[in-house]
Amino acid sequence: MNKKKMKKSIEILRNSVNISCSDGTWNYSPYLHGMANGLIFALSIFEGEEPCYLAVPDNWEIDSGVYSKIENHRKRSGNQK
Numbered sequence: 001m002n003k004k005k006m007k008k009s010i011e012i013l014r015n016s017v018n019i020s021c022s023d024g025t026w027n028y029s030p031y032l033h034g035m036a037n038g039l040i041f042a043l044s045i046f047e048g049e050e051p052c053y054l055a056v057p058d059n060w061e062i063d064s065g066v067y068s069k070i071e072n073h074r075k076r077s078g079n080q081k
Contacts, residue, residue, distance in 0.1 A: 010046050017043050027057040 001009070020026060020036040027033065037053045044051035 010043070013039065013043050013046065021054065024061055026054050028061040030060065033057075 017036070017039045020032070020039050025032055026036040033054060033056065037051075040051045040053060
């Protein structure tokens with residue numbers, strides 16, 4: 001891979017890290033938390049730095065009930081995805 005492609009790939013990975021580390025994503029579920037930390041790890045390899053992992057949150061967003069309320073509303077209104 002040439003330097004230009006490598007630079008572009010790292011940029012894409014960095015953007016993916018930023019998205020996966022946004023509030024409501026990394027702390028939504030254990031799966032997405034692990035995904036974010038995995039992307040952080042991958043980026044650290046390319047950047048040659050120690051990864052700064054996300055700590056486990058006190059509560060997962062998936063357990064907050066907000067998303068189940070949205071799903072219940074969709075079902076009642078007949079707008080299921």
